[in-house]
Each structure stands twice: as C-alpha cells, then as structure tokens.
Amino acid sequence: MSHSPDRIPSPNPNPSPRPPPSSKRSKALSLPDLWFKDQSLKNAALKMHLRSLSATPSASPPSDTDFSLITLDPSGPDQTFLLSDELLLQIFSRLPLSCYVSNSLVCKRWLYLHGRLVQSLKLTDLSFLNSGRIFYRFPNLTEIDIVNACIRTPRNSGILLTHKNLSIHIGTQFSGTDFIEKSDLLPSDLLDSGLEMIAQRYPNLRRISAIGASETGLLSISNECETLQELELHCCGDLSLKGISRCRNLQLVKLIGCFDGFYNSVVSDIGLTILAQGCRRLVKLELCGCEGSYDGIKAIGQCCQMLEELTLFDHRMDGGWLAALSFCSNLKTLRLQSCKSIDSSPGLDKHLGSCHTLEELHLQQCLMRDEPGAKALFLVCEAVREIVLQNCWGLKDEVFGFASLCRYEGFFIVVFDS
Structure with a gap:
C-alpha cells in the first residue's frame, strides 16, 4: 500500500479580509500646526495681534506666510x-x-x-511718589500706605523696631523719649503735596494710611476721593481732623494719637467732635492713645448712629466716659485693649445708662484691678451676650461676680490666658 501525501486543506470560500501591512506611523502634529491648521484660527490670531496695545504703531500686520513660519521656540520671537x-x-x-x-x-x-x-501698596520711599513713577507703575491702586515713607530714618541701620503695623529703622545714636520725633517726619508742605497728587491720580481710592498729615493734605483727599471708606491716621492732632470732615462715605477710621515710645500727639474731645459731625456713616472706630471724656464719646454716639464696633486701645479717657456709651444706639461690639484702667471715676450706677444693642465685649491685656470701673463696665454692657477675657491682669472673684449683672440669660464668658 502506497503512502499518500498529506492532504492540503482547501481554501476558505469566505476569507476574512486580512489587515493591511503596518505602515509607518504618521508624525504627530506640533502645537503650532494644530494652532494654525485652520484658516479661521489664523485670522483670529491676526486680529489679536492687531488689537495688542503693546504693538508698535509702525509695525505692519504679519501676512499668512509669516504665521505659517511661527514656532514655539523659546529663542524665537x-x-x-x-x-x-x-x-x-x-x-x-x-x-x-x-x-x-x-x-x-x-x-x-x-x-x-x-x-x-496691583490694588494695594505699602510705600517706603516718598520720592517714588513725588517723581510720578508710582502712577505709571501702579495706575489702579485703591489702597495705599505711606506711613513708612513719611518717616526719615537711617535706611542702612541694622536695627529694625516693629510694633503691630509700624516698623522703622533706628540709629545707634538714639537719645530721647520717643523713637520718632517731630523732626523725623517729613515737612508738612512736602507731605501735603504728595497727598494732593494721590487724590488727583487715584480718585477711586478706598483706603489710605498716613502719618503727620495736616488739614490741607487731608482736605485734598476729602475733595477728590469720594469713595474713600477706610482711613488710618498716625500722629494726628485735633485740627488736622477738620480735613476729613467732608469724607461722607467713611466707614472705618483708626486714629493713633499717642503711641508710647514712638510718637506723641493729642486727640481730645475737640477732634472727636469734629470727626463725629463730619463722618456720620462710621461703622467701625478705633481710638489708640486718644484723650477725651464723656463729651467726645457722646458726640460719636449721637452723630454716628450707624456705629457698630468701637475699639479703645490704651485710652487716656477722663473719668466718667463710660456713661456716654448709652448714646451709641447701634453698638454691637466693644473692645478694650491694653488699657491701664477702665474708668477712673464712673460715677453713680443710676447715671451710667445701658447700651441695649451690645452683643460682644472683648477685654484684652487690660488691668482689671479697678473694681468700680469694672462694675460700671458690666452695668453699661448688661445686655451683652458674650464676654471675652484675654491676658488680663487683676482678675479676682469679685470681677467675675460683676459679670452676673449682665441680664441676658444665655451669655457666656470665654477666658484666654497665655
């Protein structure tokens, strides 16, 4: 029997199509090719180029040929x-x-x-302002602080003195009671000129901080900056506050009269009355190292009926000022910070009155050994809902007992002691 060869299989009557041979993978399009592939994108890019404000007037718009040659090479244009x-x-x-x-x-x-x-700037050199470079460099400022720029101190000194928001360089030949003397401040005419330039170039100013400003300089701010809402004045006097009497839209004011170790100026009932009569839309008021009495706080309460927050920092108020808080008909928060006494002579309890809208009372780093003053404070704040004591001295059981004078049933005390 002969051996037959292997049978060859017959071809499939319905063969499936075989995949084409793998061809070389096409090159991925680069970002410029994708960007300028469509003619409409070319036209859009050309339009943006023409609208560019930085393009030189003499430059002619590039043609389509120019766009086709553009690449994203960092060394290119x-x-x-x-x-x-x-x-x-x-x-x-x-x-x-x-x-x-x-x-x-x-x-x-x-x-x-x-x-x-940039909308907020802290200036350290007034020459940047007087030369006009600040207006070209920062044309849209709404907040400016020129306090450090108005103090003539040695810039190359290695001694930097900082306290809260104020930092100054002092020399080794310091002698005197204050680090900043009157001679260390820029002349009033130079400062007034700078404030006038600010008022003219930044009419939409919303906040400004200055030191040693006079009535003339502040008056230019009042006349031009109608949207001014926040003002911080260092080393200011009573008469200088006449310059802000036209700031009808002021809502937040911080006055620093006497700053122990730094400078010394006087803000009394005269200045507080001027401020109250001119700025009737105040919402927050902070008095640092300011003198005054019952009359000044009463004027604030009667004229500034929208006042919601009052802060007294190291106050120099005369005895009896607490009774004037009853005129603050909308006051919600009262803060006393670094005060050596509350009220040296509060008077009779029946004459103190009460601040019925008060919700929060904050005492921070205050001396509480004056029991009559502490008692008068809690009587005036009898409607308070929250009392915060932080790093206060002289806290005795009697002081905490005075807190029971508060009539709100749900009030509570928070004590912080570091």
Missing part, C-alpha cells in the same frame, strides 16, 4: 504679542499672588501689565 493686553490681564489675574513678582520680571510689557493688577 515672543508669541505673547499675539495676545491683547486685555486677554493677558485676564490670564494673570487667575494666577496666585506668589507668581506676580516672578512673572513681572519676564519683560517690560509683563511688568506694566502686572502693575495694573
């Missing part, structure tokens, strides 16, 4: 010139604040655009 200033500003505004400084160093255009985003 700056492609951000295709974007308008308005578009770049929107991009920069969405970046974190920590990136502002580094981005502003890329080029002059980015430096200028980032300056337009």
Whole structure:
C-alpha cells in the first residue's frame, strides 16, 4: 500500500479580509500646526495681534506666510504679542499672588501689565511718589500706605523696631523719649503735596494710611476721593481732623494719637467732635492713645448712629466716659485693649445708662484691678451676650461676680490666658 501525501486543506470560500501591512506611523502634529491648521484660527490670531496695545504703531500686520513660519521656540520671537493686553490681564489675574513678582520680571510689557493688577501698596520711599513713577507703575491702586515713607530714618541701620503695623529703622545714636520725633517726619508742605497728587491720580481710592498729615493734605483727599471708606491716621492732632470732615462715605477710621515710645500727639474731645459731625456713616472706630471724656464719646454716639464696633486701645479717657456709651444706639461690639484702667471715676450706677444693642465685649491685656470701673463696665454692657477675657491682669472673684449683672440669660464668658 502506497503512502499518500498529506492532504492540503482547501481554501476558505469566505476569507476574512486580512489587515493591511503596518505602515509607518504618521508624525504627530506640533502645537503650532494644530494652532494654525485652520484658516479661521489664523485670522483670529491676526486680529489679536492687531488689537495688542503693546504693538508698535509702525509695525505692519504679519501676512499668512509669516504665521505659517511661527514656532514655539523659546529663542524665537515672543508669541505673547499675539495676545491683547486685555486677554493677558485676564490670564494673570487667575494666577496666585506668589507668581506676580516672578512673572513681572519676564519683560517690560509683563511688568506694566502686572502693575495694573496691583490694588494695594505699602510705600517706603516718598520720592517714588513725588517723581510720578508710582502712577505709571501702579495706575489702579485703591489702597495705599505711606506711613513708612513719611518717616526719615537711617535706611542702612541694622536695627529694625516693629510694633503691630509700624516698623522703622533706628540709629545707634538714639537719645530721647520717643523713637520718632517731630523732626523725623517729613515737612508738612512736602507731605501735603504728595497727598494732593494721590487724590488727583487715584480718585477711586478706598483706603489710605498716613502719618503727620495736616488739614490741607487731608482736605485734598476729602475733595477728590469720594469713595474713600477706610482711613488710618498716625500722629494726628485735633485740627488736622477738620480735613476729613467732608469724607461722607467713611466707614472705618483708626486714629493713633499717642503711641508710647514712638510718637506723641493729642486727640481730645475737640477732634472727636469734629470727626463725629463730619463722618456720620462710621461703622467701625478705633481710638489708640486718644484723650477725651464723656463729651467726645457722646458726640460719636449721637452723630454716628450707624456705629457698630468701637475699639479703645490704651485710652487716656477722663473719668466718667463710660456713661456716654448709652448714646451709641447701634453698638454691637466693644473692645478694650491694653488699657491701664477702665474708668477712673464712673460715677453713680443710676447715671451710667445701658447700651441695649451690645452683643460682644472683648477685654484684652487690660488691668482689671479697678473694681468700680469694672462694675460700671458690666452695668453699661448688661445686655451683652458674650464676654471675652484675654491676658488680663487683676482678675479676682469679685470681677467675675460683676459679670452676673449682665441680664441676658444665655451669655457666656470665654477666658484666654497665655
């Protein structure tokens, strides 16, 4: 029997299509190819380029041929010139604040655009203001602090004295009772000129901090900056407050009259009355190292009926000022900070009155050994709902017993002691 060869299988009558041979993978399109692939994108980019505010007037718009040659090579031309200033500003505004400084160093255009985003500035050199460079560099400021720029101190000194929001350099030849003497402040005419320039170039100013300002300089701010809402004045006197009597929209005012170890000025009932009669829309008032008495606080309460928060820092008030708090018909928060006494002579209990709208009483680093003053304070604040004691001295059982004079059933005391 002969051996038959292996049978060859017959072909499939319905063969499935075989995949084509693998061809070489096409090259991925680069970002410029994707960007300019469509003609409409070319036209949009050309339009953005024409609208760019930073483009030189003499430059002619590039043609389609020019756009086709554009690449994203870092060593090539700056492609951000295709974007308008308005578009770049929107991009920069969405970046974190920590990136502002580094981005502003890329080029002059980015430096200028980032300056337009800055709205708050703390000035340390008044020459930057007097030269006018600040108005070109930061054209949209709404908050400005010129306190440090108005103090003539040795900039190369290695001794930096800081207290709260004030930091100054002092020399080794210091001799006197205060670190900042009258001679250390800039002349009033130079400061008034700077305030006038600020008022003219920043009419939309909302907050300003100054030191040693006179009535003339503050008057220019009052006349031009109608939207001013916050004001902080260091080393100010009674008569200088006449300059802010036209600030009808002021809501927050901080007056620093006497600052132990730094400077010494007087804010008395005269200044408080001037402030009350001119700024009737006050919501928050902070008096630091200010003198005064019953009459000054009464004028504040009668004229500033929208006042909700009153802060007294190291006050120099005469005895009997507590009774004037009853005129603050809308007061909700009362703060006493670093006060050596509450009220040296509060008077009879029946003459104290009461602040019926008060909700919070904060005592921070205050001396509470004056029992008559502490008792009078709790009597005036009998409607309070929350009492906060923080790092106070002289707290005795009798002082806590005075808190029972508060009539609100749900009030509570919070004590912090570090």
